Structures are given as C-alpha cells and as structure tokens.
Amino acid sequence: QAKTNLVCSRNCSRTLHVCVYESAKPPLRERATLRRPGEQPPWSFDKQTSSVAMTAIESPAPSTTSLSTKILGSLHNFPIEMPLESKSLLNYFASLPNPTSPSPSNTSIQSAINDPCGLRNILIIAAFQHAWKYGSLGIFEQTFLYHKYQTVALVNAHLRPSQFVPFCAEHINTLCFSEFAFGNFNAAEIHVKGMLLYLETRFHESEDQHQSTTDELCDRYFILAYSMAQGVKGRVNEYLAEARHSSQSSPSSQELERLVPKLYSHEAGGPRLCFDTMILLPSFFSSFGSFQKLNPVDVASILDCIREITSLFDVRKSPRSADQDEKSPYKRWIQGAPVLGGPSRLFDAIVNAHITSTLPMPDESQPEFQSSWIGIIVVLGMYLISVLGVWNSGLPAEDRLLHYVLRSSHRDLSKCFSHSMSNKPKGQDFWFWKLFVTALHLVHARTNSHYAWMDDLDLKLLGFIKKWADLTKTRTWEDARGKLMGIAWPATFDRECLAEALWNKAIGF
Template identity: 30%
Template sequence: IPLRERRALEKAGATQPWEHVPWEAPSSSKGPEVPNTQALVRQLILSSSATTLDCVAIDMPLKSHELFNYSLLSTVKPLSHLSQSNAKIVNLDSMPFTISDPEALRNAILMAATHFTFKVGSLEAFEHTFLFHRIETVRLVKKWLSTGDLTLSSAITKQIATLAYTEFCSGDMQMAEKHLNVIYALPCRTTDPSNPNSKTRDQELSDRYFLLTSTFIHGVQTVLHGILRAEDSTEDKNSLSVSNPMRLMHKWYKSEGQYLHCLKLKAIRLFSTFFILPDIGARLTDVYSASIVNSLRKVTDEFYNLTEAQKIHDDFWRTGAAARVYDAVLESHQTSILPTDHEHETISDAEQKTSWCGLVIAAELFLEQVVVLWRPFTKEIYLCSMRIFQRDLSFALQKSNTPEIAELLFWESFLGLMSLYLHEKLGDVKREPGLKPFFERIIKEQSRDMGLAKWEDARRVLLNIAWPLDFSEDDYVKGIWEAAIAD
C-alpha cells in the first residue's frame, strides 16, 4: 500500500468530520466474525470484470475494484422493479458516467460497502477500503464547504447523505445524525428563476437525497429501539458500541424481519443510482399518492387492532405493515423517474399527482404524530424536513391542480401544524419562528376554501385520506384546528 494511503488509514475517524482540524482517528475495531463472509470476498476477488477497469476517475487502492464489482452485481436485482424506460436509463447509461465521474464512482464504492455490511452484518473484509474512500469524501466536502459556493449545495448534500448512510450502516448512529444536521445548515437557492412557482432541479435533488437518507435512518433506528425493548434490554441505541447495532439488526432481520431486510437492501442498492440520474438523461416528476396513502391506512388498521400488550412488546414491527410503507416510499420515488424525452403527461394524469417530498414528509409525521410508531425526530432533522415541507406546500397550493388534490393537501398541512405543537413544547422550533404562522395561515385558508365550518367537516376530510376512526387524541387535535381558523 502506498505510504500516503497507509497514513490515511492510520488516521481514519478520530475527530468529528466537520471540525476544522486535521482528520484523525483511532485504530478501527474489527466487527464480529460472520459465517461465509470470506467465501463471498474470495468470489469477488476472483471475478475479473472489476479488475480490468483501469481508466477510472479516482485512485482504486486496496479492495476498491472488488467493492465496485460487488456494486455492479448487487445493482442487477432492483432494476427489475423499474419501469422499462427507467431501467433502460440506468442500465445503458450509468456505467460510463459512474466510471468517469469521481464523485459518482466513490459513492458507488461507499454504498457497495454499506450494502455488504447490511447484508452480512460486518464490514471486516473491506474495512480499510471503506475508510480510505470515506476519508476522501470528507476531504472533498470540507473543501467544497470552504468555498461558500451556493451552486455546490446539491453536490454537498449528495456526498453528506452518502456519508450518513455509510456511518449508520457501520453502526455509528450518532455520527450519521450529525452528518444530516450539516445539511440543515447549508444555504441554498430554492426557486427556479425561470419559474418562481417551482424548485430548481438541484433543490429537488437535494431534498430527495436528504429525505431518502433520513427516512431510512429514522425508520431503522425505530426498529432497533423495538428490538432492544423486545429483548428487555436497558441499553439505549446511542449507548451501544459501534459493532453492536448492526449485529442486533442482522440477527433480527435474519429471523423475524426478513421482508424488512430485503427492502433495506433494495434501498441501499438504489441509492447510488439515484445520484446520477440527472447526468444520464432523467428527470424527477410528481407522484400518485395512492400507494403511500394506502400503506398508511393499512398501518393504521393493523396498529389499532393490536392489544396494548402487543404494542408495548413492539409486535407491530413483525407484521410487515411498517415495511410496506417504506416500500411504497421507494416505489413512488422510482416511478417518478422519467427520461427527459418522455412524452408529456396528459392533463388528467397530472391532476392526480402531488409532490413526492411533501407526501413523504406527511407520511413521516403521520407515523410520529398519529399512530405514534416513530420516535420524535431530532431537532435539526425535523427542522430540515419542515423547511422542505413548507417550500413544497407553498408551491403545491399555487398549482392548477390544487382543487383536485385539496383534501390531500389539507391532510398534509394539518399534520405539519399538529407536529409543530409537539416540537414547540420540546423547544425545537425557536430557530424557525415562521413555521407555525405559515401552517396556521394555510389551514385557515384551506378550511375556508373547502367549506370546513366545523371540526366534524375537517375530521371527515382527514378520514378520507388516512386517519384512525377512533382517535384517542381527537379533542386535542380539534383544539389545534379551532385555534388555526379563529379570527
């Protein structure tokens, strides 16, 4: 190994990555031994297709070629879920771009290491290679941050989202959240100068990178919390040693959570592909709400049919309903990817579609506020999500199809306002004082335009989308709505 690379590996990970100090780290601790891992590594090394990639955009030391080849092998399966046009884009065009673009190639290697960890429960076989590419990514992001260039916001978000994914799947959950917190602090240009009623392409990409990552991380954290409770463990997820979370998760996934495990692997496989879509001829469009809304309805029905004892022991996570929500989030994102030369949608189709970002955030808030399956969001991740939510609702309420999706937009807006009451009590919204007045105003305007004179009218709209028939907090949320519409 060249001296420069050996020194980098010796220093890997000791300080916080965004501190303005030299990047240093403790010696890495090896994860638990996992059966069949070495056999898989030998299979990758013997495969010659990756080792012939000499003309690539970055240094490929250690086992980089093997990891990149693993990324190619693991990308085949999920492409069957894409539409024919989507699969054509990814299959035909992504390889040359990935090899020639430094950031895309490094992302592919990091996500391959992440997928490997999640699949076998340990990164021991590729630990040094992973550390090398993670260090190089951190260096690149710190360099970009130092320029203060607003045009780099999307690129920075992309890299930080990858780092958050990789840290989390390596077991360092606190570091993953710190990475996401950096995204909240990034300045950005939100509107398209040519169309002030829509986001720039880069902003839409940044928002989706953040949401795909934060949804994944927060969902898995909630499952891990449930696993610890089911085992009557007194440990908090943040107090676990770095190797323990993935060991616990892997054990549970291989026994009771196999469906959820398949979805997580699918998400990781698709993640690096999503990064390169704009560069290989694709665009992101609005989505149909039915798949996500229907999955939330099933979650609500199953959750309210459990006994209190079952809820306490987190039996809900064994039913598969929660996994279906995440699958719907991924599926809707995939179906929103279209080639740039795709023929325009018909007006009737467009009328039924809505913002993917707004719908996903509303689903997250539903799981946090209504069925209360998710633990409360951390402050920065919540505020970043709400900033995206506010932006998307502002644009959605100005579109020509607003009357056709009025009930859905009211449901989304009300979940946003409901969440602000909780997070205001937690002291989370002091840095964003404009959020609550915004949501109160749009709830008042929507209620007026839709003729919602009484709480029963508003509740009927919520039930038409996704809402418990017998909600224990009905009086509480009624008070929130009445306060918003008061003169």
C-alpha cells in the first residue's frame, strides 16, 4: 500500500504493479535559485541571463517504470546524490545502443560514473541528448536543473585563481555544451571566456606523462565545446538572416531553442549521427579510462568531411546555380548531398578520431594524412571561419580565444615540421595546408583588430611558408593554390585576394 505522499495508479498489492512515486522537488530555498535551461548564470560570472526556457512536455521517451536497471543495477552505489529522476536518466543514457565507434561505450561509462565529476557530467550530457532527440527534457527537466545547479555550485567552491583543477574545467566545458545545445549562445560564450582565463593558470606544460595527458584531454574537450558552439551559432545566424531576407518574423526564444536540433534534422542521417556522437562525449573525461598517451590521428575521415562541406560551399557560391533551394540553410544538407551527413558527419569524425587516438597505434601504421588531434581540429575551425565563412558567421574569435587557437596550431606545426618534410609529397602538402590556413586566419583577424602578440607570430608563420616553398620548390601562387586544392580548398571565396597577397609576402620574406 502506498503512503499518502506517493501516487498510485491502482491498488498496488491487488494488481501487482509497482508504485509510481511522485518526483521529488528541491527544497524551496534551492528551488528559488534554480533556473530553467539558459537562465542559470555561469559559475562566477555576473552577466545578463537568457530568457529562454524549456517547456517540460512529456516526450515519447521511456517512462520511469519501464527503464531497465540491468546495466547499472538497482543497488549501485553512486558517488554523488541521485535525487529526482537521476537514476532513470542515467539508465536512459547507459541503455542507448552503442554507436559505431572504435571503443565500446558502456564499459567506459561504467568507469566514468564511479567518479563524481564524471557522473555529474554524464547526467548533464544525457539530459541535453534526450532534449535533442525527443524535443524536450520531459520528465528529466527538474533532474537536469538540479545537477546543473550542483555543478555550478561545485565549480564556484573549488575555483582557485592560482591553481588549475581539471575536474572544474571538465564541468565548465560540459556547461558550455548544455548552453549552446539549448540555443543559449551568450551563456555558452561566457563559459568559453571564463574557461580561457582558467586555462591560463597552467603556467607551463607538465613533464609528468599522466598530468600531461590529463591536461590535453581538458584542452580537447574545450576545443570540441567551443568549436561546436561556433558551428551551431553560425548555422543559426545564417537561418535568421535567411528568415529576415524572406520577411519572416524573428523566432521567439522557444522557437530558437527548438531550431538548434532542427537544423541537424535536415541533414541526411544528421540526427542519428548527432545522437550517437553525444553518447561518446564522456570519452573526453579524465575518468573515462587510463590512457598511457594520446597518439596522432589519421585525419582522412575528417578531411573527407571538410571536402564535402567545401563542395557544397562551391555549389552555394556558384552563380550558375538556378535552384535557390540549394543555397538555403536547410537544403544545403539534404539527401542530395554526395556524402551522408554534412556537419553532423564532421562532428562524428572529430569525436571518433579522438577515441582512436586513445587506443594503441597499429604496428607500422603510417597514414597518408596524420596530425595531432588538437592540430587538425583548430585548423579546420580556422578553415571554416576564414576560408568558407560558415562557422561563427565568418568572424575570427576575440583576443584570448584567437590567441589560444593560433598558439595551439603554431605549436603543432613546429612539432611536426621535421617529420612532415621527410614524408611523402601528400604529407608535405597537408602540413602546408594547415600552415597556410593558420596564417590566413591571422591575416583575416588583423583586418579587424590588432594585438601585440600578432606581429611575432606573423613573422614565424611567414618564415615557415618561405621554408616550405624553398624545400618544395614552389614559387607561384597558382602552384601553391594547386597544393591547397589537393587537400581542401574552394573554387572561389571572398578572401582569395588576401590569400594570394599572403603568399606573395611570404615568398619575398
């Protein structure tokens, strides 16, 4: 017999049904401090909050009583409090089919949930994955808000200006993901800015292998978070510009919130790729597994995605295209595309490349295109901003993030220069492509702003271009452009003259 404060649909003892318990509520003093998605101020920042709220509509997700406990077990001892629908949310996430990935997900999730930091992050990821898949948080809304509040409080309690704490960084990155997943780009950008300040508390690279790996995992998760935020923001802004052009009214905050996953639903296979890839986000946690080292990655699948997006960009820019639908924000990614997925396929390739880098490298493995994971991801972001102009509305980031991205690329280029130059011609061309995109991104950024550190980096990049040109005996812009097109380069783009001027300046350097 259920107690009076519980809800029973029938007489439990007579029908042999399990009692259905009413969802617990946070205490009043905590409920007042909770915000609905997009309204929670990020940790220590006092900024104006978004008005976006998620409507808690029941979705076709599994109900509390139908969720399986066979993965986690009903008596699992969790390292944090699991009120409301926390256990059901975790079982929902752990019960999702394994995506096609080099690494099984359930075992890795099991290791992460034994760590309090990993478990909090998984619950937040599970919530926004559910919201994207079913259109709302549904029965998990209060659970999401509870763990989001607990995460913000934990970060505030442990942040120290002079000490870098990896689990705080992981929490901040997950909060960034949760904000842009609901279309709250201002809040996501505040997380990014705060994270950059926090990363600067690491005064030097650690010589300890384990600590070095932990630091790189943190950098990777941060790079993935801000890259996805820039990509989604660029697509949303493009949609809004198209809506204004066609005299449509601007969407409300609730409509904008629903728009983010809708953009990906128009890609061939996009929703499945997004949902499957979100399941793999815990692989960026330091508690995900014990990695001896993070290996270079074969970037062939990432380059295939970049080439596909470039070819679709060429179609959009072509004056011969009579079909205006091909130029619309949605139609560019429909099933007519030569390759499945578009941006979602790129997201999938990026995350799977990360997972592959955590596994032992095959003996005598020498892929044609190889790079550090960070090196290729920061460069593809610069390519999508400064060459194609499809990320972040074609605008380079502000000072700190711009410096972080360019510094990361320069560090990668310096480390792999000797190996790349001893490689086959395609490997040399790939290194030059990363270098030239980096240099062009810097020149692009300098057209709108100037910072003292830019001059020194500009000289270093020009010197690298000159050295590559001398070693490969490349002299004309036409020849250099041919090398770039062999990797990924558009037929024409807005900053073509800027690129040619950069090459000529480097040759005369």
